[in-house]
Amino acid sequence: MSKDLHAVILAAGQGTRMKSARPKVLQEIAGHSLLAHVLDQQARPLGAQVHVVYGHGGEQVRAAFADDESLNWVEQAQQLGTGHAVAQALPGIPDEAVVLILYGDVPMVSPDSLRALCDAAREGELAILTVEMADPAGYGRILRDARGAIAGIVEHKDADASQRAIREVNTGLLAAPAAALRRWVGALGNDNAQGEYYLTDCVSHAVADGVEVRAIHARSEAEVAGVNDRIQLAALERACQASIAQAVMRDGLQLIDPARFDLRGRLVAGRDCCIDVNCVLEGEVILGDDVRIGPNCLLRNVRVGDGTRIEANSVLDGAEVGPGCTVGPFARLRPGTRLAEGARIGNFVETKQARVGPGSKINHLSYVGDAELGAGVNVGAGTITCNYDGVNKHRTTIEDGAFIGSDTALVAPVNIGRNATIGAGSVITRDAPADTLTVARGKQRSVDGWKRPSKKKDN
Ligand code: UD1
């Protein structure tokens, strides 16, 4: 039977360099907080019980994960070092367990590296994740003995010149058997350059105990990169998006430029979909087969049917678009929009809580809100559903085959009957009967002999 795994996520750091009111681990990449990445991509997939060590802004962090009752929150009131942070969590962890230390601000560690750490710890070893860095300044250096075995870790501030030349550094992530870790952490002192309890000193304790210390090598610096400021946050955002783009392309999605694609949620795409440059996808986006999305589109919580085209510069939020539709360019579909098969929404059209029936068209410069349109309806340019009286919202219904002339105001609540025609420029305040032309505008007249005013001479 495998030993229970307990992950301790260190998340008490202030993140001063972010210059933010938000605690660092709540800063986001790819639409999710750093801590959510660590939980969902690292701790959870390993089946770990999770302990989060929080400090600065702790209430905000806890509130952000309030629905997750499986988390054990451990307060570290004063940040006295990484060893002190881990010590706060250890009382909640049984001796037989394996403990994995994760950082709340290091979001992209691969499951393979973590599994290798845990496997070594299950064998009774102390496993530390290390990486070769081009510029190791600031990091703890890995000290090795003459045989190449790990002898200890020296923090940058405590290191001498020859130690500072070492490029193998400590990422801070490690795994160890709980009983041994408890012993080593209990013996930590703070007699060092920073006056902190260094978790890294466990390494020399393990060596003294005759426990093997194993280095697991991270694949790249990017895998173990942490976030201290907004520059690193932006760099990690790009790294994360690059790996997301590769994953979606491996799944068969065509991206015209993977460097100009941002997914901040979950995407499910059918076969032969293509996304042009500078699109942002948020929440849950589900595309059928052969969907094409033009450049500069934002899709948030959207479902799109087979063969539909979303043209450039369109914004779709909370919309359900059927198959064979055309949307945009420059369309805005707001929440509650549902387009049936073959519907067309053109430029500068805004829809909200609107059902548009099969084959219906709203092609130019219109607002359609709180409305239900049947099949084969044609809404002319500049049509407005006047759905709001300043207090309440009212509905507009337009039945199958109706034709709404350009520049019509439909003052809701109102119904336009089947195959009705509305003359251009009408202000429709009462229901319009089926199969009939309804016109509601001033009658045109021409005034014979009328003269334009002329400029008076004496002023
Ligand atoms: C630590 C390691 C160093 C390693 C580096 C990698 C120690 C002594 N040093 O450096 O060898 O190269 O990480 O980034 O462990 N934290 C707490 N409570 C504290 C202190 C820190 O929760 O009292 C958390 C921070 O929020 C952060 C993590 O622990 O997530 C690491 O802390 P940080 O100060 O960034 O690392 P260093 O101690 O500088």
Ligand code: CA
């Ligand atoms: Ca750090």
